[in-house]
Amino acid sequence: MFKRLTKAALAACVILPSIAAAGDLDEMTPEQLLPLAQKEGSVTIFSLSSRIAKIEKAFEETYPGVDLIGLDMSSTKQIARLEAEQQAGIHAVDVLYIADTPVVFTKLLQAKRVSNYVPPRVTGEIDDRYKVPLLAQRLSTKVLMYNEAAFPNGSPINNLWQLTDPEWRGRVLMVDPSQRGELLDLLTEIALHSDEMSKAYQAHFGKEIEVDPDVQGAGEQFIKDLFANDLILVPNSDVLNKSIGDINAKEPPVGFGTYSDRRDNKKEGWALQVANKVEPANGILFPAILTIADKAPHPAAARLLIDFMFGDDTPSGGPGFEPFNVPGDYATRETIAGHPDSVKLEDLQAWTIDPQKTAAARGRIADLIITLQ
Structure with a gap:
């Protein structure tokens, strides 16, 4: 019994710092999130775009030790799967990259199946209408x-x-x-x-x-x-x-x-x-939303991934956003320049x-x- 108690106490010593940090995750910088994400080891995202494969490669190169598992599926399938899993008590996905906001806002957000997260690094570079009730990464x-x-x-x-x-x-x-x-x-x-x-x-x-x-x-x-x-x-x-x-x-x-x-x-x-x-x-x-699933198993890695997908400080957004910096996609982050071959957003009818x-x-x-x- 003494050995079991000792092991439990040791486990608590390891777990408690993560739990204490969890409440502050929304305010952390990528540098602060990284060691926590590396302890978590992976992050899973449902993605409306097959371009998540390019993000997976770039993210893992930028943040070694965090395995990105990207699952390409339509918004309709994401909604159905998330509801079914959570109703069964399963919490396997961390991030949803999803559209169909009329359903997301009413069925997922109101039911608290997802929550909003805005990376502190970019919050001042995104118009308020794209930050609430959920964060839009781009317009599609x-x-x-x-x-x-x-x-x-x-x-x-x-x-x-x-x-x-x-x-x-x-x-x-x-x-x-x-x-x-x-x-x-x-x-x-x-x-x-x-x-x-x-x-x-x-x-x-x-x-x-x-x-x-x-x-x-x-x-x-x-x-x-x-x-x-x-x-x-x-x-x-x-x-x-x-x-x-x-x-x-x-x-x-x-x-x-x-x-x-x-x-x-x-x-x-x-x-x-x-x-x-x-x-x-x-x-x-329509907005393409990045949101965190309720009881995400890898909360630090989830936030690190969302921050990454808003790109770096170059005009193209760097490897975190370049797969989406194409004609016909429009970044919500104001520092990212529109693609030169794209109809300007204000001219798109x-x-x-x-x-x-x-x-x-x-x-x-x-x-x-x-x-x-």
Whole structure:
């Protein structure tokens, strides 16, 4: 018994300093976090972007002794997995790199399944609107994309209502919004901008819109007409990008994708380009969030990773941010320069989502989509 008590006491001596430090983790510098993170040994992140593989390599080179385990999965799958694990009493993930903020704010944050952390090193370089209720690392997109090799004079679409014309029947693509929450957010945002969609209808067709009795407003009418025009739903962005962007395609479709996927044009043989001059908008801007899971098993390493993913003090953000410093991604940290080949944020004709308004409306749009599929 004496030996067991001695071992327990020794263990307590080792554990107590970490416990005492845990309450101060949010205020620690990377230099202070590192030895604690090295004791923890690893950190696990669910990531909406496959670029987490590049972050993994750079992070482990910068902070030896901390193994980064990056799991690439959609925001929808992250939410479902985190809820299922925590309900089962499992706390295996440390950090979520996630979008679909209307669901994250309502289902995860309100239920205290995640918590906010803003690295002290960069807090003065990020606008307040990107720091609460959860920290946004960058703004991403779901916008109309086209093939610039097939259409060298620019986008064939300058008004969203063109996508409902017979010319584009079966030639408009979208990842299934029931599988990717960002696409459901896109359709919800279109519905929320009913007045603008009504004006765009009149500009395109030369007459006032007549809204069917089973939908509410011009935005929902657009969604209905788009599905009726044989909108093609694809399983993932890889299929969408190849279908739209194939550099050898003669009459390629257009579709709602991620602007930053242009980064792979040369490697994949694509000719993806954003259709920016589109009335009333070409899609949406939404925040990509970094947040800490409740009862994260590696709390110091989690904070060290989030700090790292905001980049260093160079204009490109260095190895912690460079994988995201591509055309179509927009850093929230003001010291990081926009990519020179990207449409400037202020010139991008996309709506910025309001997560609260989107959350309140997306249930109706989800139900509408079910009736249209």
